[in-house]
Amino acid sequence: MATNVKALPVMSIFDTFLNWKVFVQTLPLLLSGLTTTLTLGVTAIVLGFIGGLVLALLRLYASSPLRQIAVAYIDVFRSIPILVLLVVIYYALPFVGLRLSSFGAAASALSLVSAAYSAEIFRAGIEAVPRGQFEAARAIGLSPWRRMSDVVLPQALRIVIPPITSNSINVMKDTALASVVAMPDLLKQATQAQALAANPTPLISAAIIYILILMPLVRLVGVFEKRLAVRGR
């Protein structure tokens, strides 16, 4: 009798949150969502990386009007909540004739913001390269562009690997916001599956999938940081 009372709630927790049958049924849906999430995340990370690098160089080396534009961009897009930006892009821009797909809207919002954060990371990385490196590159006669590409950036990129990886993890996590604009990402598919199965197991599964994908990256940041500290400069 006593064992029954104890066993009952345990059973129901498994049935409710970790229901194997529901899990197997909804897994294909979740995996298709995961594919969308990864595609969106990688797109935004790559675009944010390129945009961030360009913005950082403009902020550091461009002449007045261009530099101010870069500074303003970085400040604005670091201040705006991604969710707000996403809603504005998806629901407001159609009024001026710019209608983006849910993927397009989500990719734009994520990369616009990621570029702003990446720009600040790159700037810090470039500024962390010792002054003597710039001077030596100049002293052998390298052009400004060559000084950057051959001497400064290879060293700066090494310095920014940990924070850029960190930023990439944030972008990956923020992809979940895209479910708001009806993009069939991992979270959206999980809520869909939950409704269909009348069981929250897909949500728990989605949470676990997010963790499984991102935790190795989180660990990797730690490894990078340690390696950088050991090697020193």
Place this chain on the structure above:
Amino acid sequence: MTRPIIEMRNVVKSFGLFKALQGIDLRVKEGEIVVIIGPSGSGKSTLIRCINQLEEHNGGEIIVDGAEVGRGRKSTVLTEVGMVFQSFNLFPHMTVLRNVALGPVRVRGLSWAAAEERAQRLLARVGLEDHVVKYPAQLSGGQQQRVGIARALAMEPKVLLFDEPTSALDPEMVGEVLDVMQQLAKTGVTMVVVTHEMGFARKVADRVVFMDGGRIVEEGPPGEIFNAPRDPRLRSFLQAVLSH
């Protein structure tokens, strides 16, 4: 008379309110070895950094190989000026060979093969033929500075500037770098050397320039400067550096 390869006329350089150079007049002839001495903060480093425009002067004129430099001018003549730094400033992410070959490829348009062959030859000349595939961090300070010299030489410059090339070195490594510089001096390249190594100045210099307070106080052949200093500031400086 050989024409001056470097000519500085009334050169002024200030950092904010601090006047680092207060009217420098200096002419360096082709092939001449000029050694600049003086107490810390006397403007020696600023002077040679103005020659290759790592610092831009605020007043006066600097003419290198017939072309005026600085003050907004983009001068290609500065690729004829090589520099060796106190802290070496080798590129840590490249092998020793790449460090030396980079300039010739990017600035002189050599192929990597040709540039690396030149680099190999120069590294052999400074006694580092066994270290070409290493990275700078794997070398001692003295070896790194010899790479720095080879890197500057690879551009086949008309003028070589040395900014306290031995000041960051452990004492036992100073000799190997000075030896290389002494060898170089015999090849006919023009050298302007800022250093605290009075032995080097005495032995190698054609002319010694003594600076204090942003001015050239006295200059002359090493024999005169070291044996018959006229200015009291030079006398007290020599007393301080030579007494131990």
